Amino acid sequence: xxxxxxxxxxxxxxxxxxxxxxxxxxxxxxxxxxxxxxxxxxxxxxxxxxxxxxxxxxxxxxxxxxxxxxxxxxxxxxxxxxxxxxxxxxxxxxxxxxxxxxxxxxxxxxxxxxxxxxxxxxxxxxxxxxxxxxxxxxxxxxxxxxxxxxxxxxxxxxxxxxxxxxxxxxxxxxxxxxxxxxxxxxxxxxxxxxxxxxxxxxxxxxxxxxxxxxxxxxxxxxxxxxxxxxxxxxxxxxxxxxxxxxxxxxxxxxxxxxxxxxxxxxxxxxxxxxxxxxxxxxxxxxxxxxxxxxxxxxxxxxxxxxxxxxxxxxxxxxxxxxxxxxxxxxxxxxxxxxxxxxxxxxxxxxxxxxxxxxxxxxxxxxxxxxxxxxxxxxxxxxxxxxxxxxxxxxxxxxxxxxxxxxxxxxxxxxxxxxxxx
Numbered sequence: 001x002x003x004x005x006x007x008x009x010x011x012x013x014x015x016x017x018x019x020x021x022x023x024x025x026x027x028x029x030x031x032x033x034x035x036x037x038x039x040x041x042x043x044x045x046x047x048x049x050x051x052x053x054x055x056x057x058x059x060x061x062x063x064x065x066x067x068x069x070x071x072x073x074x075x076x077x078x079x080x081x082x083x084x085x086x087x088x089x090x091x092x093x094x095x096x097x098x099x100x101x102x103x104x105x106x107x108x109x110x111x112x113x114x115x116x117x118x119x120x121x122x123x124x125x126x127x128x129x130x131x132x133x134x135x136x137x138x139x140x141x142x143x144x145x146x147x148x149x150x151x152x153x154x155x156x157x158x159x160x161x162x163x164x165x166x167x168x169x170x171x172x173x174x175x176x177x178x179x180x181x182x183x184x185x186x187x188x189x190x191x192x193x194x195x196x197x198x199x200x201x202x203x204x205x206x207x208x209x210x211x212x213x214x215x216x217x218x219x220x221x222x223x224x225x226x227x228x229x230x231x232x233x234x235x236x237x238x239x240x241x242x243x244x245x246x247x248x249x250x251x252x253x254x255x256x257x258x259x260x261x262x263x264x265x266x267x268x269x270x271x272x273x274x275x276x277x278x279x280x281x282x283x284x285x286x287x288x289x290x291x292x293x294x295x296x297x298x299x300x301x302x303x304x305x306x307x308x309x310x311x312x313x314x315x316x317x318x319x320x321x322x323x324x325x326x327x328x329x330x331x332x333x334x335x336x337x338x339x340x341x342x343x344x345x346x347x348x349x350x351x352x353x354x355x356x357x358x359x360x361x362x363x364x365x366x367x368x369x370x371x372x373x374x375x376x377x378x379x380x381x382x383x384x385x386x387x388x389x390x391x392x393x394x395x396x397x398x399x400x401x402x403x404x405x406x407x408x409x410x411x412x413x414x415x416x417x418x419x420x421x
Contacts, residue, residue, distance in 0.1 A: 033389055065277065101117055104242050163183065
């Protein structure tokens with residue numbers, strides 16, 4: 001009995017091509033299952049970790065999901081801006097504790113630029129009310145400063161004190177650059193594993209400064225630009241913003257404020273409660289999650305069907321091998337266990353290869369998703385879910401191996417020793 005697994009391994013090696021293809025089939029199916037689940041959980045975790053402590057988000061009239069996506073996750077664009085006087089009006093509201101404006105529209109080498117006030121770094125919270133921290137430097141001291149997310153600084157190899165040039169528009173490649181108004185890097189945020197890592201953050205006055213000479217969306221002619229240092233004498237007070245965050249004195253008043261803002265008669269507005277809107281978003285994606293799970297389950301079952309066919313196909317070829325084992329003293333039960341051991345080893349090796357495959361593909365997959373969607377996935381590690389999947393795959397493979405094992409068990413000794421024409 002102690003040589004059972006050794007004999008099973010030697011048998012698989014003897015049929016190495018079929019065994020390797022079976023292991024690869026199982027490994028790919030398990031890898032697909034783990035990848036889909038990691039992306040689903042990573043996306044949910046990244047979204048939920050992106051913001052907390054903000055009671056309301058207010059923007060121009062638009063859909064609630066769209067407002068959430070471009071203000072928190074920097075996906076998509078606002079349909080329209082709202083006036084800065086609206087923010088000032090609600091800032092004086094008796095139920096409001098603080099407001100933080102946000103404005104967007106520019107970029108730097110594919111990374112989005114977010115313009116806001118310096119209170120952004122004090123009021124913005126990650127999951128569990130974690131404050132933003134600086135790994136280097138600090139917030140800007142004047143409107144020529146810029147704060148970088150950790151990924152921007154790392155990928156571009158920037159340091160505090162370096163100068164950068166922003167580009168007009170949010171496309172990955174822009175033909176219009178604000179070369180005449182460079183910004184200096186005042187600080188770099190610590191890694192958050194959220195979309196903040198991919199942001200370039202400037203002040204609202206800085207956003208006004210780089211567009212000061214623009215007329216009707218057109219850049220000034222060469223030689224007509226106003227130098228950045230001379231703009232301190234000009235009015236850089238913003239007239240429009242994309243949206244603003246609200247922190248209330250009491251969260252009990254959130255629904256009251258929500259209704260008041262959405263029925264504002266002075267300007268068409270949309271207000272959302274971030275947590276509720278995010279919950280609605282995930283509820284709407286439940287059908288897609290179920291469909292993905294069914295597809296991955298079908299892929300796993302197909303790979304096991306291939307394993308079952310491969311073992312069954314080898315039975316005819318291995319009749320003499322089984323008969324020799326029987327003639328050397330192997331019992332029918334030993335033959336049964338041998339086939340079960342082979343099924344177990346194929347399932348185990350397939351699951352093990354999926355873990356190595358997943359770890360090898362994860363990093364480029366994360367970079368691809370971050371580049372295409374701005375979605376930052378957390379680092380992958382083997383957890384309870386992964387272990388459950390591996391255990392389920394090994395168990396299922398071993399159980400399915402019982403059918404060809406039972407067929408071999410029923411074969412008589414003389415069946416493999418007879419020479420059949």
